[in-house]
Each structure stands twice: as C-alpha cells, then as structure tokens.
Amino acid sequence: MGLTETWRNKPLVTDLLIAINVVVFIAMVLAGGPTKPQVLMTFGAKINQLISVGQWWRLITPMFLHLGVQHIVLNMVTLYFLGVATEPLFGHWRFLLIYLGSGIAGNIASYFFTPAVSAGASTAIFGLFGAYLMLGVAFREQPGIRQTARTFLTLVLLNVVFDMFGSGIDLAGHLGGLVGGFLLAYVLAAPRVGRVSWWQRGLAAVALVGLVLIAGYGLMMKAV
Structure with a gap:
C-alpha cells in the first residue's frame, strides 16, 4: 500500500472533528462552564428565539458544543468508531460534507420541533449513521x-426508543x-464502494432540495 493510499484510508477528518470538539469544550469550561446559559449563548447553542431574529449561524455551531464531560465523551467515542468505519468509504471531503450537512439538518429539525436550548454533535453523528x-x-x-x-440500524432504533x-x-x-x-x-x-444508480441519486437530490426549500421557507416565515 502506497503512502497516498494510506492517507486516503486514515480517518483524518474524524480526528480533526474530535480535536475541534475537545478544544471548544475546554474553552467553554474555562469560560465558566458548559451548562451556564451565558456560556451556551456566547458559544452558539441552538436558541430558537435568537435564530428567529436572524442568528442562523446557530444552526451550525451547536454541533461543536457539549453540556458536560459525559456528553462529550459519549459523542466523541461514537464519532471515532463511526468515522473509522465510514470516512474511508466516502473519502475525506464527502465525509465532511455529510457530517456538516447532517448537523445542520438536525439543528433545523430541532428548531422547528424542539423549543428547548440544545447543543451536541449527535445531530451530525446520526447523519453518519444515516450515511452508512x-x-x-x-x-x-x-x-x-x-x-x-x-448493526447500525439496530443501534439507531434503540437510540430512538431511548430518546x-x-x-x-x-x-x-x-x-x-x-x-x-x-x-x-x-x-x-x-x-470507493461502488456505483450508485443515477435515478437513486436523482430521487435523493429532489427530496433533499425539497426539504431545503421547505426548511428555508419555514425559517423565513418564523423570522417575519
């Protein structure tokens, strides 16, 4: 196996995402504690009232915030094992786009259906489950x-029941x-795994665009 192939198979993006999450968590601890409302607001937790007045970046930042040691350890361990299994199959950039896009999708769904303040990488982690x-x-x-x-489907179903x-x-x-x-x-x-038929990709693209348009319309209406 050549050097290029070795780097292709390493979960580099997974390691980077874990490092970012850990650094942000340490910063939150130093700022006063990850459960304090002011710290959560400053670092970008999902707060529906603030999103409604135009702080849409809060649909991105919550996936890098955690509410305690147990929260971040559980999410980072899950992210590591999922990343090791998934990143080499999709490649670094596709994996990153899936992670970030899933996190945003999860936070948008949370905005519409969960009024409480929320944070955590689990929205993006569930996206990796979906990708596999x-x-x-x-x-x-x-x-x-x-x-x-x-195996992942069983884990997802168990998590949904627990949720x-x-x-x-x-x-x-x-x-x-x-x-x-x-x-x-x-x-x-x-x-890297194989070819996906054009009609399957087309149907998924139509569904994705439709959901984006619906979400965008809903965000604009709530901001009015």
Missing part, C-alpha cells in the same frame, strides 16, 4: 457493508440528522 444505512441499501450485495448497516422515553433528549434533531445523512450520502455517492 444508505450504503447498506445501495450496496446490499456486499456482505460486510450489509451486516454493519444492520422517546428519556428526558432532555432532542429526538427531532437526531431524526433530522439521520434523514439528512441518508439523503446526502445518496447525492454525494461513494465511488
């Missing part, structure tokens, strides 16, 4: 991918990220 589920559907003839996708009966958990954000990741993965495809 796409691989399981599109490449189900590949036993390794099919089996891993089934439904748990308190303080943003189910809308998780589901929004999951759907966003699934559709983005189809649109971006995974050339």
Whole structure:
C-alpha cells in the first residue's frame, strides 16, 4: 500500500472533528462552564428565539458544543468508531460534507420541533449513521457493508426508543440528522464502494432540495 493510499484510508477528518470538539469544550469550561446559559449563548447553542431574529449561524455551531464531560465523551467515542468505519468509504471531503450537512439538518429539525436550548454533535453523528444505512441499501450485495448497516440500524432504533422515553433528549434533531445523512450520502455517492444508480441519486437530490426549500421557507416565515 502506497503512502497516498494510506492517507486516503486514515480517518483524518474524524480526528480533526474530535480535536475541534475537545478544544471548544475546554474553552467553554474555562469560560465558566458548559451548562451556564451565558456560556451556551456566547458559544452558539441552538436558541430558537435568537435564530428567529436572524442568528442562523446557530444552526451550525451547536454541533461543536457539549453540556458536560459525559456528553462529550459519549459523542466523541461514537464519532471515532463511526468515522473509522465510514470516512474511508466516502473519502475525506464527502465525509465532511455529510457530517456538516447532517448537523445542520438536525439543528433545523430541532428548531422547528424542539423549543428547548440544545447543543451536541449527535445531530451530525446520526447523519453518519444515516450515511452508512444508505450504503447498506445501495450496496446490499456486499456482505460486510450489509451486516454493519444492520448493526447500525439496530443501534439507531434503540437510540430512538431511548430518546422517546428519556428526558432532555432532542429526538427531532437526531431524526433530522439521520434523514439528512441518508439523503446526502445518496447525492454525494461513494465511488470507493461502488456505483450508485443515477435515478437513486436523482430521487435523493429532489427530496433533499425539497426539504431545503421547505426548511428555508419555514425559517423565513418564523423570522417575519
């Protein structure tokens, strides 16, 4: 295996995202604590009232914030194992676009359906689950991918059930990220794994554009 191939298979973006999350968490601790309302507001938590008055960047920043040690450790461990499994299959840039796009999709869903202040990488992490589920559907003839996708689907279903009966958990954000990741993965495809048919990518693109237009209209109407 050549040097170029070795770098292609390393989860470089995953490592970078984990590093950013850890640095931001340390900064929040030094600023007074990640659960303090003023710190959350300053660092960019999802606060619906502020998004409604034009602070739309709060649909991006919450995926890099965490509310405590347990919160960030759980999310970063999950991100690491998901990244190791997923990033080499999509490639660095596709993986990054799926992660960021899913996080935004999850935060938009949270904005519409969850009034509480929220933060965390789980919106983007659920997007990675969605991306791997796409691989399981599109490449189900590949036993390794099919089996891993089934395992991830079981984890997703267990998490959704837990979210439904748990308190303080943003189910809308998780589901929004999951759907966003699934559709983005189809649109971006995974050339390292195989070819995705043009009609599947086209349907996913139409669905994604439709959701973007609906979300954009809803954001504008709420801002009026």
